[in-house]
Amino acid sequence: MKKKVFLNILFFLFLSYIYAQTKKEKNESVNYNPNYRYTSKQLQADFEVIKFVLEKAHPSLYWYTPKNIFQKKIDSTALLLNKSLTEREFYQLISPLIAQIHCGHTTIEPSVFYQNQGKRLPLDFMFKDGKAYISHNYTEQKEIQKGANVLSINGRPMFEILQKILPALASDAINEQGKWAILNDDFANYYDLLIESPEEFILTCQELGTEKITNYSITAKNDDFFKEYSKNYNQEMQQEKVLSFNILKKNQTAILTINSFLPLDIKNSKQNFSKFIKQTFKTIEKQKIDNLIIDLRNNMGGELLYVNQLFSYVIDKNYTFVDNILVSSDKKLPKLETNELTKSNVHNSKYVQQTDSGTFVVKEIFYPFLRTQEPKKKTFKGNIFMLIGKKTFSAAALCASLFYAYQRAVFIGEESGGGANGLTGGDFISIVLPQTNLQLEVPIERWSKKIPSYPYQNRGIIPQYIIEPDIEDILNGKDKVLEKTLELIEKNKK
Numbered sequence: 001m002k003k004k005v006f007l008n009i010l011f012f013l014f015l016s017y018i019y020a021q022t023k024k025e026k027n028e029s030v031n032y033n034p035n036y037r038y039t040s041k042q043l044q045a046d047f048e049v050i051k052f053v054l055e056k057a058h059p060s061l062y063w064y065t066p067k068n069i070f071q072k073k074i075d076s077t078a079l080l081l082n083k084s085l086t087e088r089e090f091y092q093l094i095s096p097l098i099a100q101i102h103c104g105h106t107t108i109e110p111s112v113f114y115q116n117q118g119k120r121l122p123l124d125f126m127f128k129d130g131k132a133y134i135s136h137n138y139t140e141q142k143e144i145q146k147g148a149n150v151l152s153i154n155g156r157p158m159f160e161i162l163q164k165i166l167p168a169l170a171s172d173a174i175n176e177q178g179k180w181a182i183l184n185d186d187f188a189n190y191y192d193l194l195i196e197s198p199e200e201f202i203l204t205c206q207e208l209g210t211e212k213i214t215n216y217s218i219t220a221k222n223d224d225f226f227k228e229y230s231k232n233y234n235q236e237m238q239q240e241k242v243l244s245f246n247i248l249k250k251n252q253t254a255i256l257t258i259n260s261f262l263p264l265d266i267k268n269s270k271q272n273f274s275k276f277i278k279q280t281f282k283t284i285e286k287q288k289i290d291n292l293i294i295d296l297r298n299n300m301g302g303e304l305l306y307v308n309q310l311f312s313y314v315i316d317k318n319y320t321f322v323d324n325i326l327v328s329s330d331k332k333l334p335k336l337e338t339n340e341l342t343k344s345n346v347h348n349s350k351y352v353q354q355t356d357s358g359t360f361v362v363k364e365i366f367y368p369f370l371r372t373q374e375p376k377k378k379t380f381k382g383n384i385f386m387l388i389g390k391k392t393f394s395a396a397a398l399c400a401s402l403f404y405a406y407q408r409a410v411f412i413g414e415e416s417g418g419g420a421n422g423l424t425g426g427d428f429i430s431i432v433l434p435q436t437n438l439q440l441e442v443p444i445e446r447w448s449k450k451i452p453s454y455p456y457q458n459r460g461i462i463p464q465y466i467i468e469p470d471i472e473d474i475l476n477g478k479d480k481v482l483e484k485t486l487e488l489i490e491k492n493k494k
Contacts, residue, residue: 032113037084042435059446064102095168104172111437119220120188147208173419174458177390242269253291261302261395295387301394325362326446384409392416400461405451411463422448
């Protein structure tokens with residue numbers, strides 16, 4: 001889904017994409033000092049860049065936070081830039097401001113240099129009801145059991161740790177699901193950024209299913225794996241087929257699992273989305289399947305074209321894929337210039353028109369998605385059950401909204417991580433701040449999809465059947481969401 005829009009902002013040169021370091025950057029990385037303190041003037045300069053890009057490029061800056069409230073947050077943050085700060089301290093001030101936008105695609109990340117240094121906690125946690133349970137143990141300390149409830153780290157109660165971390169994480173809508181999905185994968189990195197960077201971690205834990213309290217001493221590890229963001233998701237995409245289709249012997253039921261709509265993930269899985277989906281629905285027709293389960297629980301988004309293709313196989317009438325696409329202006333953004341790497345800059349009067357209300361929307365000539373869409377000649381008319389969860393984000397969340405809007409599926413699982421009314425994404429501006437090297441990413445299109453009479457307008461998609469697996473089920477590989485779905489199918493049969 002993301003098509004990067006690289007830019008120049010008058011007074012600084014754009015640095016290369018996060019993973020493509022130049023020789024100069026490599027030298028800087030070697031000499032990087034995380035304790036270096038930037039002057040107040042340097043910090044204010046970077047802050048002005050952040051404000052400028054947000055205010056000029058973001059199409060829905062005030063979607064969930066009123067302008068006056070967001071402006072107060074900007075003003076209060078600016079007042080704190082009156083002294084020298086390290087990159088980490090600057091990040092701690094800026095990240096809550098970015099999170100206030102309530103857009104999971106609008107992010108601020110530490111520099112590549114910061115990410116490549118330091119040590120991390122060699123554990124992953126799984127969060128449930130505000131509690132942290134050990135899900136992965138990368139140490140050689142076998143006595144540390146999966147499922148243990150982490151009560152405190154280095155004397156800090158877990159609830160206090162979360163009180164500081166959660167407000168700094170970006171997520172869609174008035175919805176913390178996306179934040180928990182992030183922490184399930186990247187707690188160690190955000191603890192390092194927002195709490196402390198110790199050489200040793202003392203964890204006080206309650207063993208699973210008992211009252212026993214145990215303290216564990218764990219040495220911080222300097223390993224690139226622990227510093228990787230979304231490491232578990234990346235591993236899952238490498239180890240499993242992104243797309244899978246299975247027919248159950250019972251109840252004429254099939255399961256279509258789509259773990260990603262991202263073209264690169266699908267390519268790395270040596271699969272082709274269009275061919276796979278076409279063959280899947282041919283098989284569904286041939287096998288006379290009555291019930292189709294579509295599992296999007298691990299799908300964090302990708303290409304919206306794939307979402308449209310999928311839906312065209314399950315609807316028997318013309319439909320509106322997306323209601324409209326908003327942008328910030330119908331002219332090139334002042335002081336922002338895209339380079340020749342992309343031809344997709346939508347800020348052009350040829351592609352954008354101003355509405356009576358003063359907003360700017362993209363014309364059909366730019367995005368065919370905006371035209372009325374037609375279904376396939378042969379479509380699946382049976383029952384559809386869609387499984388969603390906190391990782392269901394971006395294009396996957398819009399997919400859920402589309403199915404929900406046309407009442408084409410029954411939803412089971414947890415509230416989605418993505419918002420129910422669409423997303424801010426499409427094209428992106430990605431820059432490295434000139435002074436501190438923090439990485440800012442800002443989406444420049446808002447894709448809107450309204451669900452008629454949906455009662456939770458500022459939330460994600462909330463399933464008709466909410467099933468939240470407990471820790472024991474997850475650790476034992478028990479899929480309560482799928483079990484509930486099969487139960488519903490059996491009831492419908494009767």
